Amino acid sequence: DVKVTQSSRYLVKRTGEKVFLECVQDMDHENMFWYRQDPGLGLRLIYFSYDVKMKEKGDIPEGYSVSREKKERFSLILESASTNQTSMYLCASSYHRVLAKNIQYFGAGTRLSVL
Amino acid sequence: KQEVTQIPAALSVPEGENLVLNCSFTDSAIYNLQWFRQDPGKGLTSLLLIQSSQREQTSGRLNASLDKSSGRSTLYIAASQPGDSATYLCAVRPKGTGGFKTIFGAGTRLFVKA
Numbered sequence: 136d137v138k139v140t141q142s143s144r145y146l147v148k149r150t151g152e153k154v155f156l157e158c159v160q161d162m163d164h165e166n167m168f169w170y171r172q173d174p175g176l177g178l179r180l181i182y183f184s185y186d187v188k189m190k191e192k193g194d195i196p197e198g199y200s201v202s203r204e205k206k207e208r209f210s211l212i213l214e215s216a217s218t219n220q221t222s223m224y225l226c227a228s229s230y231h232r233v234l235a236k237n238i239q240y241f242g243a244g245t246r247l248s249v250l
Numbered sequence: 251k252q253e254v255t256q257i258p259a260a261l262s263v264p265e266g267e268n269l270v271l272n273c274s275f276t277d278s279a280i281y282n283l284q285w286f287r288q289d290p291g292k293g294l295t296s297l298l299l300i301q302s303s304q305r306e307q308t309s310g311r312l313n314a315s316l317d318k319s320s321g322r323s324t325l326y327i328a329a330s331q332p333g334d335s336a337t338y339l340c341a342v343r344p345k346g347t348g349g350f351k352t353i354f355g356a357g358t359r360l361f362v363k364a
Binding site: 141168176177178180185225227239242243246 | 291292
């Protein structure tokens with residue numbers, strides 16, 4: 136079974152802190168994604184990566200950055216956390232080839248509260 | 251701009267009932283449509299993936315259909331059980347974005363009463 140692991144289930148941080156959310160997948164997937172999920176808004180794509188050291192902005196990249204130094208690990212960074220970044224963060228991964236059949240596999244999520 | 255809408259937002263049914271969840275999307279240029287299940291406080295689990303060339307997919311008590319021309323998909327759940335209680339999300343992968351972007355609906359929260 137594909138496993139996508141997010142390092143923390145719950146995090147509480149203070150405004151202005153630098154926050155790292157880590158995601159690791161064990162199936163050698165090329166593609167990795169970071170989403171945030173908010174009530175009534177569904178999932179929104181923050182950043183994605185289709186290869187090591189490659190990254191592309193999603194729909195809401197402002198206030199976030201990412202790092203992909205190894206194929207299996209994709210990190211989301213909040214440079215200076217703000218209260219409006221309180222949310223559920225979901226990491227996903229998928230194969231690169233045959234996009235029409237490309238299934239995304241999700242981690243359990245990290246619920247971040249910024250006080 | 252592709253938008254995905256799910257109606258109703260919430261649904262409560264008695265155990266054993268057959269039910270249909272609806273998903274609509276505004277642009278028919280898609281690679282595929284995927285249905286997910288999300289339990290409270292958890293990540294998403296893929297249920298069914300329908301390619302743009304397909305009309306339906308089945309897995310156990312679940313059947314998903316796709317009518318690309320009308321921008322609609324339905325998820326049919328037969329003989330519902332309390333364990334089916336969860337939020338169900340549909341998502342489309344639009345063409346023209348390199349295939350990497352997925353647009354999600356806000357979900358239908360299902361509660362099956364024992």
